[in-house]
Amino acid sequence: MDFAFLSVVELGRLLREKKTSATELAAYFLERLERIGPRYNAVVTVTRERALAEAAQADREIRQGKWRGPLHGIPYGVKDLLATKGYPTTWGAQPYREQMIEADATVVEKLGAAGAVLVAKLAMVELAGGKGYTQANASFTGPGKTPWNPDYWSGGSSSGPGAAVAAGLVPFAIGSETSGSILTPAAYCGVTGLRPTYGLVSRHGAMALAWTMDKLGPMGRTIEDCAIVLGVIAGKDPKDPSSVARGFRMTTSRAAKFKIGVPKGADKDIQPEVAANFRQALQVLEDRVEVVEDVELPDLPYGAVAGMIIGAEGVSAFDDLLKDGRQAQLTAPEDRMGGYPALAISAADYLRALRVRRLMQRALDDFLKKFDMLAVPTRTTVASPIDKPFREAWPGFTGGANVIGPTNVVGVPGVSVPNGFGVQGLPTGLSFTTRAFDEGKLVTLGRLYQSRTDWHTRRPPTPSP
Amino acid sequence: MDAMSRRAFAEQLALTVAAPWFIEDLPKAPAPSPQPQQQEPSALAKSLAETVRLRYPDRFTAEDLITITRSIDTRLGQIERLYATALTNADEPDFVYSVYRGAD
Numbered sequence: 059m060d061f062a063f064l065s066v067v068e069l070g071r072l073l074r075e076k077k078t079s080a081t082e083l084a085a086y087f088l089e090r091l092e093r094i095g096p097r098y099n100a101v102v103t104v105t106r107e108r109a110l111a112e113a114a115q116a117d118r119e120i121r122q123g124k125w126r127g128p129l130h131g132i133p134y135g136v137k138d139l140l141a142t143k144g145y146p147t148t149w150g151a152q153p154y155r156e157q158m159i160e161a162d163a164t165v166v167e168k169l170g171a172a173g174a175v176l177v178a179k180l181a182m183v184e185l186a187g188g189k190g191y192t193q194a195n196a197s198f199t200g201p202g203k204t205p206w207n208p209d210y211w212s213g214g215s216s217s218g219p220g221a222a223v224a225a226g227l228v229p230f231a232i233g234s235e236t237s238g239s240i241l242t243p244a245a246y247c248g249v250t251g252l253r254p255t256y257g258l259v260s261r262h263g264a265m266a267l268a269w270t271m272d273k274l275g276p277m278g279r280t281i282e283d284c285a286i287v288l289g290v291i292a293g294k295d296p297k298d299p300s301s302v303a304r305g306f307r308m309t310t311s312r313a314a315k316f317k318i319g320v321p322k323g324a325d326k327d328i329q330p331e332v333a334a335n336f337r338q339a340l341q342v343l344e345d346r347v348e349v350v351e352d353v354e355l356p357d358l359p360y361g362a363v364a365g366m367i368i369g370a371e372g373v374s375a376f377d378d379l380l381k382d383g384r385q386a387q388l389t390a391p392e393d394r395m396g397g398y399p400a401l402a403i404s405a406a407d408y409l410r411a412l413r414v415r416r417l418m419q420r421a422l423d424d425f426l427k428k429f430d431m432l433a434v435p436t437r438t439t440v441a442s443p444i445d446k447p448f449r450e451a452w453p454g455f456t457g458g459a460n461v462i463g464p465t466n467v468v469g470v471p472g473v474s475v476p477n478g479f480g481v482q483g484l485p486t487g488l489s490f491t492t493r494a495f496d497e498g499k500l501v502t503l504g505r506l507y508q509s510r511t512d513w514h515t516r517r518p519p520t521p522s523p
Numbered sequence: 524m525d526a527m528s529r530r531a532f533a534e535q536l537a538l539t540v541a542a543p544w545f546i547e548d549l550p551k552a553p554a555p556s557p558q559p560q561q562q563e564p565s566a567l568a569k570s571l572a573e574t575v576r577l578r579y580p581d582r583f584t585a586e587d588l589i590t591i592t593r594s595i596d597t598r599l600g601q602i603e604r605l606y607a608t609a610l611t612n613a614d615e616p617d618f619v620y621s622v623y624r625g626a627d
Contacts, residue, residue, distance in 0.1 A: 270618065299621070359604035366605065369598070383582065395587055399594035401578065402571035407602055412616035414608045419617065 061086050062226030063517050066132055066283040069229055073120065073131045080116035080131030084109045084175050087133040091178050091227045097521050098208060099200040100221040102138045103145050103179040109133065112175040119173065128286050130173030135228040137216050138179040139186060139265035140274075142166055149265045150182035150197045150215070153384040163263025164295045165232055165274055172290045180218025180231055184388050186239060187215040188267040188372040189396030194444040196390035201444040204247050205518035207482050210441040213243030219277045220247035224518055230278035230287055234264060236271045237364060237466040244277055244474040245436035245487025250504070250514060251277045252284040255494045256469025257302040259288070260295030268371040269300070270412075271364075271466060280514055281475060281504030282308070288497065309498045315346055316503055318490075319353035319429040327457025328438035331480035336435040339477040339488045342510050343503070350429065356421040360464040363418060366411035367467070369400035419468045426470065426493045431503065434461045436474040436487030465491045473500045476513040485513075568596035 061069065061083060072078045088106055095101035116131040141147045141159035148154050166176065181199040183191060194201035194211040202217025204210050205225040212221040216233030220243025223231055233240040235253045244251025252275045259274045266272060276287035285308040294303040318340070325333035340349055379385045380397050388394050426432070438458035442451030465472055470493060477488035488507070492499050508514050564572075572592040576583055583591070 359601070359608060362601035362604045365598060365601060383579075395590055398575050398579075398583075399572075399591050399598065401575050402595045403598070407605065409616050410602075410605045410610075412618065413610050413614045414605055416614060416617040417608065417610070 062090060063279070063515075064229065065279045066128065066229050066286055067280070069132055070128050070130070074125075080113040080120065080175060081110065083131060084113035084133050084177060087177050087228055090225075091135075091222070094225055094521060095178070095222065095227055098203040098205055098212065098221040098225055099197070100181050100202065100212070100218045100225065100227060101178050102148055102150070102181050102199055102218065105142070105145055105176050105178055108142075108144060109175050109177040112170065116173050116175060126171075126173035127290070129169065129290055131175065132173075132229055133175045133177040134169060135178035135180045135219065135222050135231040136163075136166060136176065137182045137219050137231070137233050139182060139234060140166055140179075140232060141263040142176065142179060145179060147179070147265075148198070149185055150199065151184035152198045152387045152389060153379060155198060159263070161263060164260040164297060165291045166263065168291050169232075169287075174290075177228060178222065180222050180228075182218055183215035183239075184390065184393060185376065186234060186236060186265065186267045188236070188368065188376070189385070189388060189390070189393035191390045192392050192449065193390065193447045194442065196393060198389050202243070203444060204441050204484065205521075206248060206484050209443060210482060210484055211246060211444050213246035213441060215239040216243045216251075216277065220244060220249060220251070223247065223249045223277050223279065226517070230276055230283055232274055232287075232291070233277045234272060234274050235466065236267050236273070236368065238462045240273075240275050240277060241436050241462060241472055241474040241487070241489055245476075245485065245489075246441035248476040248485030248513070248516065248518070249277055249279060250281050250284055250476065250508075251275065251474045252281070252288060252497070252500070253472045254288060254292065254306075254497060255471045257300050258292045258304060258306065258471075258495065258497070260291075260293070260298040260301045262295055262297035266371075266375045268368045269375070270371065271367060271469065273469070280508055281473060281501055282508075284473070285497075285501040304495060306497055308501055313430075313502070315348050316430040316499070317350065317428075318347045319350045319432045321432060321434060321459035321461060322352040322354050323457055324434045324459040328435060328455050329440065329452065329480055331478070332435045332438060332440065332486050335478035335480070335486045336433075336488060339507065339511075340433065343507060346506060347503075349433075353429070353432070355461075355464055356418075356425055358418050358421060358464075359414065360418070360460070360467050363411045363415050364463055364467045366403060366408055367415070370403045370408040370411075373397045373400035373403075415467060418464075422464060422468050422470070423493060426491075430499050431490040431492045432461055434459050434489050434491075436489040440480040440482065440484035440486060461489070461491055470494050471497050471500060473504050475504050475507055476516070477511070478513055564592045564596035565599060568592050568599055571595050
């Protein structure tokens, strides 16, 4: 049976109906990871032994009638910044290539407790991009390639999760986002990505880039799959003091209409196909949304605050790497110099940024209250070619609205769902953002959109053998 | 096409210093004329870059130091906006310190 592009929901149904087994699914996806993964530089480590052991346990439990829930027996992968027992946790970076952390990250523990089967640790931009990479070749596994056209980037920093889901190597994956690292690869790889509210998912066992901005979240074929995964991984964790005592449950809200704000300039001076797909997507939802055009976010120094926080927290998080000089082993030449300028940030300026962010949180929440969601094209262009600096990839498209940056600074949630294709057969994404802990709204509208479109079911070209 | 405002451009450059990919949906700077980078870095930026060099005296080429100095200079340009946002003494940072007491 062709399992590669089935959703978690569909695979779960097959398992419950005993039309397949967890072991058969694990073996199927392990084979694909090993055979196809290298074409996209998507995989760091295939966790074969662990996967087969977890799958065998799942099969035993399912045979005994002990059903753990919708992820029981479902294979998945994690971005290689999540610690896992028995396998290296490389953070995508040469200096950590042999690093062993003999404990599972909380997210991995939770997925294990739900019966999911870990099949792979997936590629990522080195150190989640925190050193300032400016082109795609910024990982010891090589540039991530989108399965839609391997001459183009998969996006980052969750490059492996994006490409692996898109290529049917895993049904779902866990990525991380400090500022765009789930939504960007979701858009460039034509999959669905959900960035939860900061604190909704424990960061324990995840590489830190910026402690006050890092978020972990699911990437999958559908928003429904992402919601199922979020339901499992969300919640308070004593090992992560920033985690909050809230869970997530998918609801079946049937609000008559959603009020959608479209930020000023969102589809101006961006790639025409991206703009057209965005407008088409809003049209698909026309009867269920009230669109408010040209809304403007509060005028606050989002970039300055983000730059200060990521700079200061990032240089501290990797101070050992800087001190002992191993940073020189990083793949991207520009990453080898990253971090040094941040040594000049004063404590006073960092604290100023944190104080301004508190005002920013309130201002942005007051603004978001006026709408159910904001909608923008996830990225203003399709993916960049892997052999060009980002700045030179798509010159001339200087427009778009800055939403990913501000919403990441304050930690509110967002999703990206596939909404069509642009030049070179590359996918585009539609993004919704909302107030803290309103993921339910994102899921409701995302499900509605995916019930009316089939972009999320499209498959990338089959690679030649 | 609207020209990018100086403020927006400075905002973008600030993020570029932190990590260029974090720019995300900010308007893209026109590649050919990043004027702020062509200006002579400030004396403060040069001094701060020198502190970095002194910390790691054997690590940098002259070109590396120019890159570091420009990055610092760009960030300094952004600090003005941080301080332009009015705060009072009661506006605390957005973290809460918690005291710890272990098991007796």
